[in-house]
Amino acid sequence: MAIDRYSHLKRLEDESIHILREVVAEVSNPVMLYSIGKDSAVMLHLARKAFFPGRLPFPLLHVDTTWKFRDMIAFRDETARRIGAELIVHTNPDGLAQNINPFDHGSSFYTHIMKTEALKQALDKYGFDAAFGGARRDEEKSRAKERILSFRDANHGWDPKNQRPELWNLYNGRVRAGESIRAFPLSNWTELDIWQYILAEDIPIVPLYFAAERPVVERDGQLIMVDDDRFRLRPGEVPQNRRVRFRTLGCYPLTSAVDSDATTLADIVAEMLVVRTSERAGRLIDHDEAGSMEKKKREGYF
Amino acid sequence: MTAAALKVAAPPSDALVDYLEAQERKGLLRFLTCGSVDDGKSTLIGRLLYDAKLLFEDQLATLERESRRIGTAGDDIDFALLVDGLEAEREQGITIDVAYRFFATSARKFIVADTPGHEQYTRNMVTGASTADLAILLVDARHGIRAQTRRHAFLASLLGVRHLVLAINKIDLVDYSAVRFREIAAEFEAMAGKFRFESRVAIPISARFGDNVSSRSAAMPWYDGPTLIGHLETVPVDDDRAEKPFRFPVQWVNRPNLDFRGFSGTIASGTVRPGDRIAVAASGRTTTVARIVTADGDLAEARAGAAVTLTLADEVDISRGDVLAPATARPEVSDQVSATLVWMADQPLLPGRPYLLKIGGRTVTASVTAIKYRIDINSAFEHLAARDLKLNEIAVCNLALSGPIAFDAYEVNRATGAFILIDRLTNATVGAGTLSFGLRRATNIHWQALDVTKESRAAQKGQKPAVVCFTGLSGSGKSSIANIVERKLQAEGRHTMLLDGDNVRHGLNRDLGFTEVDRVENIRRVGEVARLFVEAGLIVLVSFISPFRAERRLARELAGDDTFIEVFVDTPVDVCRARDVKGLYARADAGLIRNFTGVDSPYEAPENPEIRLDTTAADPEKLADDLIALLRERGVLG
Numbered sequence: 012m013a014i015d016r017y018s019h020l021k022r023l024e025d026e027s028i029h030i031l032r033e034v035v036a037e038v039s040n041p042v043m044l045y046s047i048g049k050d051s052a053v054m055l056h057l058a059r060k061a062f063f064p065g066r067l068p069f070p071l072l073h074v075d076t077t078w079k080f081r082d083m084i085a086f087r088d089e090t091a092r093r094i095g096a097e098l099i100v101h102t103n104p105d106g107l108a109q110n111i112n113p114f115d116h117g118s119s120f121y122t123h124i125m126k127t128e129a130l131k132q133a134l135d136k137y138g139f140d141a142a143f144g145g146a147r148r149d150e151e152k153s154r155a156k157e158r159i160l161s162f163r164d165a166n167h168g169w170d171p172k173n174q175r176p177e178l179w180n181l182y183n184g185r186v187r188a189g190e191s192i193r194a195f196p197l198s199n200w201t202e203l204d205i206w207q208y209i210l211a212e213d214i215p216i217v218p219l220y221f222a223a224e225r226p227v228v229e230r231d232g233q234l235i236m237v238d239d240d241r242f243r244l245r246p247g248e249v250p251q252n253r254r255v256r257f258r259t260l261g262c263y264p265l266t267s268a269v270d271s272d273a274t275t276l277a278d279i280v281a282e283m284l285v286v287r288t289s290e291r292a293g294r295l296i297d298h299d300e301a302g303s304m305e306k307k308k309r310e311g312y313f
Numbered sequence: 314m315t316a317a318a319l320k321v322a323a324p325p326s327d328a329l330v331d332y333l334e335a336q337e338r339k340g341l342l343r344f345l346t347c348g349s350v351d352d353g354k355s356t357l358i359g360r361l362l363y364d365a366k367l368l369f370e371d372q373l374a375t376l377e378r379e380s381r382r383i384g385t386a387g388d389d390i391d392f393a394l395l396v397d398g399l400e401a402e403r404e405q406g407i408t409i410d411v412a413y414r415f416f417a418t419s420a421r422k423f424i425v426a427d428t429p430g431h432e433q434y435t436r437n438m439v440t441g442a443s444t445a446d447l448a449i450l451l452v453d454a455r456h457g458i459r460a461q462t463r464r465h466a467f468l469a470s471l472l473g474v475r476h477l478v479l480a481i482n483k484i485d486l487v488d489y490s491a492v493r494f495r496e497i498a499a500e501f502e503a504m505a506g507k508f509r510f511e512s513r514v515a516i517p518i519s520a521r522f523g524d525n526v527s528s529r530s531a532a533m534p535w536y537d538g539p540t541l542i543g544h545l546e547t548v549p550v551d552d553d554r555a556e557k558p559f560r561f562p563v564q565w566v567n568r569p570n571l572d573f574r575g576f577s578g579t580i581a582s583g584t585v586r587p588g589d590r591i592a593v594a595a596s597g598r599t600t601t602v603a604r605i606v607t608a609d610g611d612l613a614e615a616r617a618g619a620a621v622t623l624t625l626a627d628e629v630d631i632s633r634g635d636v637l638a639p640a641t642a643r644p645e646v647s648d649q650v651s652a653t654l655v656w657m658a659d660q661p662l663l664p665g666r667p668y669l670l671k672i673g674g675r676t677v678t679a680s681v682t683a684i685k686y687r688i689d690i691n692s693a694f695e696h697l698a699a700r701d702l703k704l705n706e707i708a709v710c711n712l713a714l715s716g717p718i719a720f721d722a723y724e725v726n727r728a729t730g731a732f733i734l735i736d737r738l739t740n741a742t743v744g745a746g747t748l749s750f751g752l753r754r755a756t757n758i759h760w761q762a763l764d765v766t767k768e769s770r771a772a773q774k775g776q777k778p779a780v781v782c783f784t785g786l787s788g789s790g791k792s793s794i795a796n797i798v799e800r801k802l803q804a805e806g807r808h809t810m811l812l813d814g815d816n817v818r819h820g821l822n823r824d825l826g827f828t829e830v831d832r833v834e835n836i837r838r839v840g841e842v843a844r845l846f847v848e849a850g851l852i853v854l855v856s857f858i859s860p861f862r863a864e865r866r867l868a869r870e871l872a873g874d875d876t877f878i879e880v881f882v883d884t885p886v887d888v889c890r891a892r893d894v895k896g897l898y899a900r901a902d903a904g905l906i907r908n909f910t911g912v913d914s915p916y917e918a919p920e921n922p923e924i925r926l927d928t929t930a931a932d933p934e935k936l937a938d939d940l941i942a943l944l945r946e947r948g949v950l951g
């Protein structure tokens with residue numbers, strides 16, 4: 012099922028390629044944040060198209076919290092090998108030394124140390140002045156106001172009042188030393204667009220998106236997969252095998268599964284068309300309070 | 314091959330395929346909503362998302378909870394809460410930035426730019442309008458047309474938005490009155506006729522209760538026009554960009570190996586095929602398109618909007634920023650242009666001050682040489698004289714560029730007639746503009762090549778030319794030190810010239826005052842004069858307050874970085890004030906002198922001067938010697 016040259020998906024693809032090329036042309040040291048999920052898969056696919064027949068003109072960066080699903084890590088390494096990309100993996104060494112984990116420290120503190128701080132460390136360490144991210148404007152309210160090129164000060168802070176107006180398709184990627192740009196080539200894609208594109212272009216994705224029997228526990232109304240023996244069961248909890256899949260992927264103790272029989276991409280799209288909860292509902296981190304994503308962004312979370 | 318990829322093999326069901334294909338065929342309409350605060354923009358957008366069944370259960374639950382907690386619609390759902398995204402604005406109850414929303418109906422997909430209506434936010438509206446094909450202008454039926462409405466209609470028209478909808482909202486609050494609706498619609502027609510919209514439609518709606526939004530209102534049997542959604546689904550969106558002449562701004566030169574050299578970019582307008590004869594707009598060189606390369610294989614044709622890579626039949630010098638066009642239908646090329654500017658920064662635009670101008674993939678230095686007139690969007694769009702441009706002001710200007718750009722008039726081609734202006738120090742986007750025409754053809758003007766050069770003139774004098782620029786507050790000691798330095802250099806047999814701020818103001822710059830605008834022009838002229846003296850091979854000493862970094866940077870660029878020496882005469886303002894040799898601080902403090910640097914006009918200290926002279930630590934003779942030592946070190950004194 013190839014995509015039509017004048018279709019909606021083609022329009023989105025063209026726009027994303029334009030953004031990818033523009034940022035690479037304007038900055039001196041770009042990187043792509045590769046978080047292994049479906050959005051990253053699409054973004055990476057688009058980047059390969061943008062610079063074809065050349066190679067990717069930037070490395071991939073994965074911020075590894077050490078709590079990702081094992082399948083994600085295997086998929087990440089296989090992808091980098093398959094396309095011959097340079098892959099940088101960074102874990103916050105301080106967080107690691109102090110054994111910061113989602114069980115003892117709560118999702119929000121853990122995320123701050125192992126994701127937000129870790130990302131800043133990695134960007135500073137390599138001096139990246141632009142980082143591509145796979146965020147979409149339809150994901151969450153505070154994202155709707157995000158620019159395609161989002162400006163971050165030398166502390167990686169995001170000031171909603173200090174963003175550059177973006178007109179036409181003229182993007183301003185200029186930064187001073189220490190400052191950086193987060194660029195979002197998928198800004199105008201919706202979740203349905205992402206799945207349709209994966210289907211049309213046959214893009215490989217992590218098997219966790221497909222339904223299979225997996226060991227889960229039900230906790231506070233959410234299904235959490237027991238991916239390894241670091242999982243701390245509460246008294247009375249016994250992992251049960253259930254046919255589940257994931258709509259969004261992150262750290263396994265913080266990502267909830269849904270009951271599903273979808274074993275093909277077409278099934279996933281079909282299921283998506285009738286679901287009644289938004290994809291972020293599967294990410295426990297956003298539930299803390301209204302506006303929580305905005306707070307995280309101000310602190311430098313992607 | 315991964316497990317995931319293998320699974321695609323199972324064929325999707327027919328119903329799903331049909332559905333997906335229908336999705337694919339849908340057209341896209343980008344529109345923006347504008348209106349004054351409280352006219353109901355947020356409520357309308359929330360309503361559109363709600364009616365399009367775009368809300369998930371968890372979002373609805375949050376919405377109901379928040380409506381009860383902070384809503385303004387009584388016991389009903391407050392749709393505005395769906396879209397008022399940022400915490401800061403939710404607390405203040407106003408929308409402060411452009412937000413983009415997505416929804417679809419069975420006929421079309423939509424991207425909505427939600428632009429806030431607060432008076433000072435012209436810049437947001439301009440941003441939203443730059444990519445929109447249609448504008449929904451909301452008015453509150455109780456208030457009718459207001460100054461904002463006219464302003465927004467003007468801006469939409471200026472930015473080339475093709476279709477306009479006047480949504481007369483809160484019609485429930487005027488008892489669904491046909492009379493009131495017609496009155497407002499007529500008043501709008503009388504005013505909107507002046508603007509260039511392809512279509513104009515007025516629709517009576519209630520965003521809160523949904524009347525005439527996606528379904529017809531039973532309360533308004535007298536209304537027989539389309540619903541708002543009905544109109545959005547049918548207004549023509551056919552893209553005429555493909556019919557225009559081919560324009561290809563080169564974004565990136567793709568050169569993975571010696572055998573491949575491609576030019577990547579997005580086709581701004583027109584159509585291209587292998588074999589087409591094309592020209593590089595600026596250089597005039599012509600060649601033929603060899604291939605249209607994409608990751609999905611070569612194409613036989615590509616149209617406006619497509620992101621492709623072209624290879625050419627000949628080795629032609631082309632880099633990022635060049636524009637490729639048919640040899641027979643080329644864009645204008647000029648380094649002096651007439652444009653309409655919208656200013657978006659708190660710091661005013663000053664004529665003469667250099668900014669960066671970005672158009673397509675090309676960035677050049679630009680300065681406004683003349684503000685022809687400012688357009689007063691708060692009254693009857695009168696043309697006013699202006700010396701600078703403040704936040705949200707709009708003016709027709711002449712700009713001089715550091716190099717030629719290829720462009721089309723915005724009216725003719727939106728994709729190649731627009732630019733943004735960037736501040737050179739902060740890198741902020743400070744303005745946006747639409748081009749009208751070139752003031753001269755750059756291709757015909759060349760520098761006169763001269764046989765006697767500044768090097769040969771300087772060599773004759775046994776020195777290297779230089780601009781030694783003293784900057785510091787009034788009374789800091791600039792002139793005293795500059796004087797001593799010149800005396801000493803002359804005693805050494807050097808050829809010098811001293812330009813003193815006060816003296817120049819008696820002659821060359823007699824017509825200039827002390828406003829920011831005049832200060833910029835003052836430095837520009839002095840910079841040009843200094844450059845001529847440098848050409849003559851002289852060591853030029855310039856003693857000026859020169860309070861702004863941007864102008865000192867301009868002076869540096871005029872002189873050339875290697876000949877420019879910035880001397881920061883660093884004396885704290887209280888020391889200058891205590892010295893007050895000329896009695897100026899006393900008069901400024903008493904309000905007798907306006908715009909006095911250090912009192913009611915800012916001084917931006919240099920960040921990286923070549924030398925800093927601390928007058929509180931040493932006497933002027935010693936400081937003069939320090940500076941001369943630096944000149945010797947730099948080879949200025951041969």
Ligand SMILES: Nc1nc2c(ncn2[C@@H]2O[C@H](COP(=O)(O)OP(=O)(O)O)[C@@H](O)[C@H]2O)c(=O)[nH]1
Nearest residue numbers: 350351352353354355356385393483519520521
């Ligand atoms: N009665 C009535 N109230 C409305 C209507 N549309 C909006 N409102 C109310 O007007 C107020 C301002 O609306 P809001 O959407 O926040 O305006 P914005 O500032 O333009 O985004 C809110 O209290 C809304 O509930 C309408 O059609 N009828």
